Amino acid sequence: MPVGTKGTVKGLTAGDLHSTGIGVVLGNTYHLYLRPGADLIREVGGLHAFTGWEGPMLTDSGGYQVFSLARRRKISERGVEFSSVYDGSSHFFTPELTTRVQQDLGADVAMVLDECPPANASREYHANSLRRTARWAKRCKEAHSRQDQALFGIVQGGLYPDLRKESLRRTLELGFSGYAVGGLSVGEPREEMLQTLAAVAPKLPDEKPRYFMGIGDPVGILQVVALGVDMFDCVLPTRLARHGAALTAGGRVNLKNASYRRDFGPLDPECSCEACNSYSRAYLSHLVRENELLAHRLVTLHNVHFVGELCRQARAAIFEGCYEEFMKARIACYGDPAGRVAFRHGLMDAIIRQRRND
């Protein structure tokens, strides 16, 4: 899911998004609640009508932004008070409010309000937090009334396997249309992230979507998919694009690099997006150097298309029963050092073996 922070995946039209073949767009409740306001979006018929994107859409609860952006915030059992990143004004998110706001936004999937504690929070903090998150999830479910909108629960618990299990149990008890794993990919080593996910993912119901919150690098995507994840989101592909870095089958291409100034070949020879079809690396490199709008637009289009294509190929490999081979070949080709390390340690092999035995 590319992230359409403020009702737009930066630089792309709904038509562009359609052309990339991506399945779901994520909207940020935090931003849309503050600007232009959920009442305005409800008035026009929801986020689909407002943005022109007719495909599936998911909104987060806004919790992550409250915890990562707010200069000051105060959590209580009732909810979380925070100051707006736009104008410092004070707001109070409760499970009931974020549910109502998401119903106004009208995405196909809404998320429960959760707390995403900092990576270095104590075990005790995580334990208390996941229990409050479970109580909030219950209130979200009770407040949720739209029949045409799914509501997903979120499993927290930091890097503690037993706390993850507790959060999983509490969330499954409530029962949701889909389950997310949150609080990972927030600064911890990739190995710990994968091990924690591996302890949770196999216990999520097979028939419900599994959403890993916050991963978008190609190697990471391939790894969480290996662990059974169906959905994921991240600003990485679009943010990288605005810094002139393209995701390609051969690894990241930093278009500011001098070697691309006279490189008249396509950005990614294996890609069929408009940026790769119609323009050269030399032209894109020129646009990036000059900080041109078209650079941001075309590289964003490419990166979203790249991730969409990676997912289509992954899905095909799963159906063909050759996902592990596919993943290893793609990661080797991509040449990501972090991915290689994980492979050198045999971690993924061990995780996959373990998953088979579960």
Add this chain to the structure above:
Amino acid sequence: MPVGTKGTVKGLTAGDLHSTGIGVVLGNTYHLYLRPGADLIREVGGLHAFTGWEGPMLTDSGGYQVFSLARRRKISERGVEFSSVYDGSSHFFTPELTTRVQQDLGADVAMVLDECPPANASREYHANSLRRTARWAKRCKEAHSRQDQALFGIVQGGLYPDLRKESLRRTLELGFSGYAVGGLSVGEPREEMLQTLAAVAPKLPDEKPRYFMGIGDPVGILQVVALGVDMFDCVLPTRLARHGAALTAGGRVNLKNASYRRDFGPLDPECSCEACNSYSRAYLSHLVRENELLAHRLVTLHNVHFVGELCRQARAAIFEGCYEEFMKARIACYGDPAGRVAFRHGLMDAIIRQRRND
């Protein structure tokens, strides 16, 4: 001609430009010479190949930027020395060099190097300058060798009818594939601009394109077309767009205006561009407020499309023999105060009558 300053009409792809139906794109020799360099663009086969725009293209000589952007410059008979707006480095443009650079860029139309003196320059300065511009034009013509590229001369002479006539005579004597009128729309009152143009335009050969340099507001376009102009360029439509102002049949729409926040109608109901077809004023207004890339892109697309459509309608009205009525109706509808003033003074009527009698 929308202006593709640095090899891109800001935010638009070649495909977008094609969809607007505009006839010619202008490239800035000054910027392209400095970044990425004419040698690189020649190497890839010219500006068409580099930018992906396969339609007609015109490059200016770079002179206007030298005279308007350079922090320091020194004009001599041989050429003009200036410091780069990018890094302050020193460069020397001669008629021969700007012609060679434009041949490397390979647009369909190249322009002679001229001096565009400041609006407040003395009569004596203008007289000397237009004579030097004529000598430079001769050198450009001698240096120009591409058979697949037209070279246009430029008439200067400030607001002095006799100097304009002298420049016209000198330029016509040299003989070019087309003729531009330069040095107008540089800060003088619109009435003086039109009167000066009216003194020159009817004397330009009917069978050659007539290019008015630097006008892009709808009323101004309609007025110079009434005086026989075929081509014009200006950054106005694209620059306005990046400030959130849209050109519409009913006048300028400043999307930052609070009244558009809940305006769920199209930007311009008469327009068929993607911005008007697929999005509401409320959505565009939200994007403009949030300074989103997509705002710049969509409003730019609309403004270029609007000017293209205005030109198509003007052309049709000319062929149907009802241009004056068309122009007056459009200006009245557009509601531009400057245009009304010109009409109140009967200026345009007088000019058009005079032209008929010439």
